[in-house]
Amino acid sequence: MNQIDDLMDPSVQSCPYGLYERLRDEAPVCKLPNHDIYLVTSFELCVQVMRSPELFASGVSPMAIKPGGIPDQVINIYSQEGWLPTASCSTSDPPRHTWVRALLKKFFPTSKVRAMIPYIKKTAETLVADFSGDGKCEFVQDFAHPLPMMVIADQLGVPSEMLPSFKRWSDAIVEPFSMMITPEREIECARLVVEMQHFFKNQLHQRKGQSGTDLLSICANASDDRGNPIGLNELLSIVTIDLLASGNETTTAAIASGMLKLAENPVLVKKLRSNPRYLRAFVEEVLRLESPAQGMFRRVTRRTTLGGIELDNGAILSLRFGSANRDKSAFPNAAEVSLTRKAVAGHLAFGRGRHFCIGAPLARQEMMSSFEVLLDRLDNFALEVNCDSPQYTPSFFGRNLKALSLKFDRIDQ
Numbered sequence: 001m002n003q004i005d006d007l008m009d010p011s012v013q014s015c016p017y018g019l020y021e022r023l024r025d026e027a028p029v030c031k032l033p034n035h036d037i038y039l040v041t042s043f044e045l046c047v048q049v050m051r052s053p054e055l056f057a058s059g060v061s062p063m064a065i066k067p068g069g070i071p072d073q074v075i076n077i078y079s080q081e082g083w084l085p086t087a088s089c090s091t092s093d094p095p096r097h098t099w100v101r102a103l104l105k106k107f108f109p110t111s112k113v114r115a116m117i118p119y120i121k122k123t124a125e126t127l128v129a130d131f132s133g134d135g136k137c138e139f140v141q142d143f144a145h146p147l148p149m150m151v152i153a154d155q156l157g158v159p160s161e162m163l164p165s166f167k168r169w170s171d172a173i174v175e176p177f178s179m180m181i182t183p184e185r186e187i188e189c190a191r192l193v194v195e196m197q198h199f200f201k202n203q204l205h206q207r208k209g210q211s212g213t214d215l216l217s218i219c220a221n222a223s224d225d226r227g228n229p230i231g232l233n234e235l236l237s238i239v240t241i242d243l244l245a246s247g248n249e250t251t252t253a254a255i256a257s258g259m260l261k262l263a264e265n266p267v268l269v270k271k272l273r274s275n276p277r278y279l280r281a282f283v284e285e286v287l288r289l290e291s292p293a294q295g296m297f298r299r300v301t302r303r304t305t306l307g308g309i310e311l312d313n314g315a316i317l318s319l320r321f322g323s324a325n326r327d328k329s330a331f332p333n334a335a336e337v338s339l340t341r342k343a344v345a346g347h348l349a350f351g352r353g354r355h356f357c358i359g360a361p362l363a364r365q366e367m368m369s370s371f372e373v374l375l376d377r378l379d380n381f382a383l384e385v386n387c388d389s390p391q392y393t394p395s396f397f398g399r400n401l402k403a404l405s406l407k408f409d410r411i412d413q
Helices: 017-026 043-050 072-081 096-105 110-134 139-144 146-156 160-178 183-207 215-220 232-245 249-264 266-274 276-289 360-377
Strands: 029-031 037-040 136-138 295-300 304-306 309-311 316-320 378-383 405-410
Touching: 037 043, 043 304, 043 316, 072 183, 096 232, 110 136, 110 139, 110 146, 110 360, 110 405, 136 139, 139 146, 139 249, 146 160, 146 215, 146 232, 146 249, 146 360, 160 183, 160 232, 183 215, 183 232, 215 232, 249 266, 249 276, 249 360, 249 378, 266 276, 266 360, 266 378, 276 360, 360 378
Parallel strands: 037 316
Antiparallel strands: 029 037, 136 405, 295 316, 304 309, 378 405
């Protein structure tokens, strides 16, 4: 095919779906220009890779493979002032992945998520009440971000007044994964992460030997697969990456994307109001169409062929979930929201196989409860007249709206 657009270009990232369609049709395995990364864009090939974890390993650091790698100053900040982060559950392989995943699975079983519904709905109601009288809001700042952050903070057992710090810290964890961060910002992020590490080190120390039910207490007293206490460096990575950052960033993106769909489609709002049973299908369609995690990396462990392309040992793949989830061979009328789609949850927004997102039940419930409350309390959603076209944070990894200026009518209860 002709030279493809560079997915690292922010102008392409603002709406990558035209590029994705072209790649699926012409070169579903294609090397990214100027980067040693192969994009995998079809649903079938993404599933094939995830079903073969021995051939396609998950142990890939986005920070390490970006152009220029990790700045030495960043490594020095972590090693001298804090702790070098270990891989997240989603970017690690057995044996570490096995015991970390086993620990994380204890945190959000379906029964616990059901028990959290009253708190999630109450949080949503409180947030809506704070801005509903104004007839307008900046939705990302006023709702989509604070809701999942408040939920995960409550589960961790940390005070709500820490939420502004959690926002800064969570952003500092996620931004380097974008692969589009400046060296100066990456250094700033490292200092913020170290600040966060020291906060959680103290929190974990206070809970050691205590029998609390919050997630920090459970982590502080947990053991690895051999029954040994988990080291501080491992604990800090689990708490900060797998729980704090993973527990809110992608859900924020999904809730914001869902509200944008509602603001742009009054007919869709009418359908959801007339039949609330469609709400679950709406949540799944938002996840499919605007996958919060647009892709995950894999590393080839031995020479192989994928989609007719020869790949050497060590080759890096980027599985583009945002493309696979719009593959018309897997999803008829793939670019449309369909509330009657068969196998509506068959998308890849949460991955598949042994790296399927552990937090999926919680993320789905946060979205369900959010839209239940929003549709119950507000009406006539629309973008502000003077609002620019929605802007997205430049990222090779995520699909995050920077802001969403809305107007609406409040429904008096």
